[in-house]
Structure formats: C-alpha cells, structure tokens
Amino acid sequence: MLPRLPPLSTLRTFLVAATRLNFRQAASDLHVTPAAVSQQIRSLEDYLGCSLFERSPRSLRLTPAGMALLPGIRDGFACFAEALAQLPAVRPEGTLHVGAPAAFASRWLVPHLGEFNRRHPEITLHLGSAPDYVDATVIPQPLIPDAVDVLIRYGHGHYPGQASLRLQTGDYLAVCAPALWRPELPFAAWLARQTLLHDASIPLPEQRPNWGEWCRLAGLDGINCRQGPSFSNAVLVHEAALAGQGVALMQRAHITDDLADGRLQICHRQALPSAYAYYLLLRQPATPAAKVFADWLQARCASADIVTPPDNGAA
Structure with missing residues (x-):
C-alpha cells in the first residue's frame, strides 16, 4: 500500500524554496508566481501541522522543522531523478x-x-x-x-x-x-x-x-x-x-x-x-x-x- 503523502507539487516547491531561501527566486525557477509559491508552502505547512519557514520582510529562514525535513525531501527527489534517468535503458x-x-x-x-x-x-x-x-x-x-x-x-x-x-x-x-x-x-x-x-x-x-x-x-x-x-x-x-x-x-x-x-x-x-x-x-x-x-x-x-x-x- 502506498504511503500517505502530501501533494508532490508542494514538496517540490518546498525543496526549491528551501534551497533558494527566497520565494521570488523559487517562483522564477518553478515558472509560477511568488503568490503561488507561498500558497503551496502554506498548504504543506497545514498538512504537516507545523511551520517550515520563518518569514520576515527582508529574510526567509528555515524553522527547525524545515531543516529536519529538507535532507529527506532532497534525497527523495534525487531518487526520482535517478529512476527517470534509467528510462532509456528500457x-x-x-x-x-x-x-x-x-x-x-x-x-x-x-x-x-x-x-x-x-x-x-x-x-x-x-x-x-x-x-x-x-x-x-x-x-x-x-x-x-x-x-x-x-x-x-x-x-x-x-x-x-x-x-x-x-x-x-x-x-x-x-x-x-x-x-x-x-x-x-x-x-x-x-x-x-x-x-x-x-x-x-x-x-x-x-x-x-x-x-x-x-x-x-x-x-x-x-x-x-x-x-x-x-x-x-x-x-x-x-x-x-x-x-x-x-x-x-x-x-x-x-x-x-x-x-x-x-x-x-x-x-x-x-x-x-x-x-x-x-x-x-x-x-x-x-x-x-x-x-x-x-x-x-x-x-x-x-x-x-x-x-x-x-x-x-x-x-
């Protein structure tokens, strides 16, 4: 049985935003608006029941929960990329x-x-x-x-x-x-x-x-x-x-x-x-x-x- 997960789009948005620590730059990478990035992050935070970013007018930082989540999400998407790279062989x-x-x-x-x-x-x-x-x-x-x-x-x-x-x-x-x-x-x-x-x-x-x-x-x-x-x-x-x-x-x-x-x-x-x-x-x-x-x-x-x-x- 497949594990229960939040929408993968929210996890992808979190990975890019956590890497950039800038919603505007993350939006540019994902070809969406900054508002869409903010909405995706809030949806993920609601699903997890905790905050992932500390927001201020001039900076964006990961919370302890965000820092704990980032390595696993990064490794997970790396596994996806590795699996897709094998497609030419099949x-x-x-x-x-x-x-x-x-x-x-x-x-x-x-x-x-x-x-x-x-x-x-x-x-x-x-x-x-x-x-x-x-x-x-x-x-x-x-x-x-x-x-x-x-x-x-x-x-x-x-x-x-x-x-x-x-x-x-x-x-x-x-x-x-x-x-x-x-x-x-x-x-x-x-x-x-x-x-x-x-x-x-x-x-x-x-x-x-x-x-x-x-x-x-x-x-x-x-x-x-x-x-x-x-x-x-x-x-x-x-x-x-x-x-x-x-x-x-x-x-x-x-x-x-x-x-x-x-x-x-x-x-x-x-x-x-x-x-x-x-x-x-x-x-x-x-x-x-x-x-x-x-x-x-x-x-x-x-x-x-x-x-x-x-x-x-x-x-």
Missing part, C-alpha cells in the same frame, strides 16, 4: 536514436547507413542532427540529449564525466567543381582569381578551417584570403562548392563520393589539419542496439576509404 530493444552534426550525418553517415540496415534489420534507427553537436565555448547541457542513445560530436574530445571514442579526424582539402578547375594555369594565379568559400559552422573562430593558414602551409603568397562568402553550416559550404560558386576547404571524409562521381575536384595536395575530430558518445547504461551501432560505426570509420590528394604539379 526502450524497445530494437529502437535506436542517433544524433550527429548535420555535415557528418548527410555527407558520411547517411550514405553508409544502408550497410548497417542490411546487417541489422532488427534495429529501427532514428537519426537526427543539430548544430549543438559541434563544440562551442561552453558544452551544451545535458551533453547527451535525453532522446538520444548514441551521440556523435565534432569537437576537441574533452567531455568530463563521459567516455568518448574517436571516430575520424577532420583535416581539410581544397576542392572545387570541375568546371572551375584550370590545371594549365599556375596554381597561385588560378586561386587568386577564384571566390573562396568559408566554413563558419564551428562556433570558435580560431578552430575553423582558415584559408590564410592553408595558404601559409601551401607556401602561397598574394592570395586575398578574406574575400568570399561564409556559411554557418558545413553542408551549405558543400552545396556552394558543388554549384561551382567557389573553392572550399572540405573535410576529407565528406568528399569521397563527390570525387568518385566527378562532382568535385581536389585542387592541391596540401591538407589543413584540424584541432577537432568526430567522437562517439554512448548514453549509459548503453542499450544492446546502441552497442551494436557503436561497434559497426567504429569499424566502418576505421575501414573507410582514405582520400589522397593527387600530385597536380602545385608546389
């Missing part, structure tokens, strides 16, 4: 929710998912993408969204309290549509005439692929590396390059199919290293479907074809 065994950055999802993962689906028809996969899956100055909280079993991030790999597995490096190559490419011209002269496309999808400017750094590594002078449009999404940079709108620095892993089909052309053998890489994170405890997907993804990334820039005569 999802239907064959359902898997994967989150990935848009560029990785569209240019690498989706083209390979057919293989996974053929090997594991018993798993129903749901794939979503979001810009928050690319590291920013402050990692969004929670690190792994509640609706996701497996998360792929593009970032530095430092995720406190979370095990991460490196999948792919993110170095960049200079590419363009074949219609723009003129191999008979000196490369520097050709590049100086082209529109440069800039990828601004990484929130930290110093971590973005940078034409100035690429030209320095390639030993090129006299290139206006600031000209040309920038795009907030790497997928848009890719589409602009495919449309022949300019020369782009594209991740090596994202251009394999475009090169094979002749949609893009590597312009120079110089690669631009990236401080970021793709990492796989698993919600714990991991479901059987998540473990299967993680094992497949690691193996597939390890065996992926490596794009080697051709020697086109450029220095």
Whole structure:
C-alpha cells in the first residue's frame, strides 16, 4: 500500500524554496508566481501541522522543522531523478536514436547507413542532427540529449564525466567543381582569381578551417584570403562548392563520393589539419542496439576509404 503523502507539487516547491531561501527566486525557477509559491508552502505547512519557514520582510529562514525535513525531501527527489534517468535503458530493444552534426550525418553517415540496415534489420534507427553537436565555448547541457542513445560530436574530445571514442579526424582539402578547375594555369594565379568559400559552422573562430593558414602551409603568397562568402553550416559550404560558386576547404571524409562521381575536384595536395575530430558518445547504461551501432560505426570509420590528394604539379 502506498504511503500517505502530501501533494508532490508542494514538496517540490518546498525543496526549491528551501534551497533558494527566497520565494521570488523559487517562483522564477518553478515558472509560477511568488503568490503561488507561498500558497503551496502554506498548504504543506497545514498538512504537516507545523511551520517550515520563518518569514520576515527582508529574510526567509528555515524553522527547525524545515531543516529536519529538507535532507529527506532532497534525497527523495534525487531518487526520482535517478529512476527517470534509467528510462532509456528500457526502450524497445530494437529502437535506436542517433544524433550527429548535420555535415557528418548527410555527407558520411547517411550514405553508409544502408550497410548497417542490411546487417541489422532488427534495429529501427532514428537519426537526427543539430548544430549543438559541434563544440562551442561552453558544452551544451545535458551533453547527451535525453532522446538520444548514441551521440556523435565534432569537437576537441574533452567531455568530463563521459567516455568518448574517436571516430575520424577532420583535416581539410581544397576542392572545387570541375568546371572551375584550370590545371594549365599556375596554381597561385588560378586561386587568386577564384571566390573562396568559408566554413563558419564551428562556433570558435580560431578552430575553423582558415584559408590564410592553408595558404601559409601551401607556401602561397598574394592570395586575398578574406574575400568570399561564409556559411554557418558545413553542408551549405558543400552545396556552394558543388554549384561551382567557389573553392572550399572540405573535410576529407565528406568528399569521397563527390570525387568518385566527378562532382568535385581536389585542387592541391596540401591538407589543413584540424584541432577537432568526430567522437562517439554512448548514453549509459548503453542499450544492446546502441552497442551494436557503436561497434559497426567504429569499424566502418576505421575501414573507410582514405582520400589522397593527387600530385597536380602545385608546389
């Protein structure tokens, strides 16, 4: 038989108010009015038959009864939170929710998912993408969204309290549509005439692929590396390059199919290293479907074809 308890809403309001010791701040946390908080507290005090707060115009303090009640209420809600956190583990065994950055999802993962689906028809996969899956100055909280079993991030790999597995490096190559490419011209002269496309999808400017750094590594002078449009999404940079709108620095892993089909052309053998890489994170405890997907993804990334820039005569 369930124990007789006051309404849980009053206990939750008490926990927030006792933590804040300010009804107005508690109301803000609970998205209600201060009057509603006061009403909930008085309802709980009437139920218990004792005062929980000492109220004065300028302060709010717990009474001895309030101090005695607080630890148990805090522990109780912590138990609720822990129980709810286990819910992903009891999802239907064959359902898997994967989150990935848009560029990785569209240019690498989706083209390979057919293989996974053929090997594991018993798993129903749901794939979503979001810009928050690319590291920013402050990692969004929670690190792994509640609706996701497996998360792929593009970032530095430092995720406190979370095990991460490196999948792919993110170095960049200079590419363009074949219609723009003129191999008979000196490369520097050709590049100086082209529109440069800039990828601004990484929130930290110093971590973005940078034409100035690429030209320095390639030993090129006299290139206006600031000209040309920038795009907030790497997928848009890719589409602009495919449309022949300019020369782009594209991740090596994202251009394999475009090169094979002749949609893009590597312009120079110089690669631009990236401080970021793709990492796989698993919600714990991991479901059987998540473990299967993680094992497949690691193996597939390890065996992926490596794009080697051709020697086109450029220095």
